[in-house]
Amino acid sequence: MADHQSKFAFVVVAAGRGERMGASQEGPKQYRKIAGKPVIRLSLEQILTWPHCAPVVVVIHPDDTELCDKALAGLNADPRFKTVFGGKTRQESVLKGLKALETSGIDNVMIHDAVRPFIDHALLDRVAQPIVEGSPGAIPAIAVADTLKRADASIITETIDRQALFAAQTPQAFHFATILNAHEQASKAADTGFTDDASILEWAGIPVRLAEGTADNIKITLRRDLEIANERMSKRMVPxxxxxxxxxxxxxxxxxxxxxxxxxxxxxxxxxxxxxxxxxxxxxxxxxxxxxxxxxxxxxxxxxxxxxxxxxxxxxxxxxxxxxxxxxxxxxxxxxxxxxxxxxxxxxxxxxxxxxxxxxxxxxxxxxxxxxxxxxxxxxxxxxxxxxxxxxxxxxxxxxxx
Incomplete structure (x- = not known):
């Protein structure tokens, strides 16, 4: 990849409250610990050490400044690092993160959920490649393996053909000006039905490519997810x-x-x-x-x-x-x-x-x-x-x- 074209800014979304995880003194799920490290720190360690990483904006809740500073101590001294406060919805938070990069002069950006801590450099390379080749957007995804059912009041009404179905992950990569413009248009339209950033480009009629995701790239949502992540780390990580x-x-x-x-x-x-x-x-x-x-x-x-x-x-x-x-x-x-x-x-x-x-x-x-x-x-x-x-x-x- 050419050096200039291969540089990617990052927006790391960490403003959520994580109600489904349950209350904890450690705070929202992005600040809970996996094998002794906050979830958000695991994500940022991979991002900041990736050779093509440019500016990084972490979008946090206004109440979490102290939690974030503690969780990212040392990492937040990196000159590429910046925090901004998010909005009421994920889309608002991402838009604020993108706006914070508007004067950076960067061409490409990746948007990542802080609660996906098991990303690695190989995954980042795969998601970046379509953007470097000229695609406006790309996401990591894995083919759906389970049989899917549609139900009404616990009664199955339909079996969904899984042949062309994929589970979307983050980080999702985009041409910066394209995703910023799409987010701004979606914000003006007051459409809040977007569950990820690729869906905003889809809404705008802009094609998004798939890159190979990984089953390890789990999203920490429930308490059990945290338990599974701890078990996995304890087995695979050498001190x-x-x-x-x-x-x-x-x-x-x-x-x-x-x-x-x-x-x-x-x-x-x-x-x-x-x-x-x-x-x-x-x-x-x-x-x-x-x-x-x-x-x-x-x-x-x-x-x-x-x-x-x-x-x-x-x-x-x-x-x-x-x-x-x-x-x-x-x-x-x-x-x-x-x-x-x-x-x-x-x-x-x-x-x-x-x-x-x-x-x-x-x-x-x-x-x-x-x-x-x-x-x-x-x-x-x-x-x-x-x-x-x-x-x-x-x-x-x-x-x-x-």
Whole structure:
């Protein structure tokens, strides 16, 4: 596909209330979780990582701003991302999403229901291809396999020939100007009988092509759909296990003690640094940030910023842990090796481990603190400084949240 022609904007419809799902503290169905991730996040992760994705407009209910921000934390920092408020009907919501793209200069658009979280890049490619080839509209669809009956008051009146019947899915792809104009005309006609966007082009007499859909592309409508989706994810998804490493060193100068893993140990020297110079927590902070490509401690807490002068390093570690959780991670292990001739770490090790468990909100058995000397070799051996090496293990993806 040619680069310019193959770019697609997206309108992701997430303004519904989902009454058939039933009430929940998690909110409407697009914010319910499948294997620890909100449904809408699963959809957006596929869309934003598709190579041909251009601007993305997520249409939400005015009451759901906070829910959306939380569900899409990290993803919503993408410069292509934008949210707008929807209308009373799905058609009104889609039209508002399309209008938000009017000045983007994009030629093509896909419209997707946020509650179809099992899309993939192959499906997006198949739906895009007819548009790139010049069709005004295309939808993914699968042939109807069940025998269909028409009934009146529970009495069958007719068996429907399924030979030419297809079940429509999303995302549905369109030439942008064509679908925008059709939506505007339908809005003026006050016709509200449209159940998808392809039906609006059909109403306008514009042909829409079929692309191969997939049985996996289910729509989360009922509570049972959510249960089935969780079962499917738990069987097919391999945990995304990541390990991050961190290293830090601070100079020893005259003083009255050092702080390591949040524990103050009396000593004739102290660690020099802009904050409390807790070399162990600094190394672990970097290790956590490494698991999600979030830079290092200096990016988040630059030593040139006076507000961090003398700051307790647990602030840095908790910040890194929050970033990991916002990006769908669950911290499963933290290991720190402290390299120092003195002071002795062993007598305070359990206290340090308890601090780590509390700061990271994980079990004590998942926290390890070790110490070793440098056999009088190098800066650590000469007691000029203390170094720390840290490793963090985090699971992202399907098992990212408890």
């Amino acid at each position: 995304d296990v990541r390990c991050g490493n961190g290293y830090d060193v601070h100079q020893l100068v005259d003083g009255d003690g050092v702080t390591l893993c949040g524990v103050f140990i009396e000593h004739e020297k102290r660690l020099s640094g802009h904050s409390d110079a807790d070399v162990a927590l600094h190394a672990l902070t970097d290790a956590l940030l490494a698991t999600c490509g979030a830079g290092d401690i200096g990016d988040h807490f630059p030593p040139s910023d006076p507000q961090w002068k003398g700051c307790a390093s647990h602030v840095f570690l908790r910040h890194a842990a929050n970033i990991v959780r916002e990006r769908g991670g669950r911290i499963t292990n933290a290991d720190i090796s402290i390299i120092a001739e003195r002071p002795k770490i062993g007598p305070r090790r359990d206290e340090m481990r308890k601090n780590l468990a509390e700061m990271l909100e994980i079990d004590l058995e998942r926290c390890s603190v070790k110490a070793t000397t440098n056999e009088k070799i190098g800066f650590a051996g000469r007691e000029e400084g203390i170094a720390a090496i840290a490793t963090a293990t985090v699971i992202y993806g399907a098992h990212g949240h408890e």
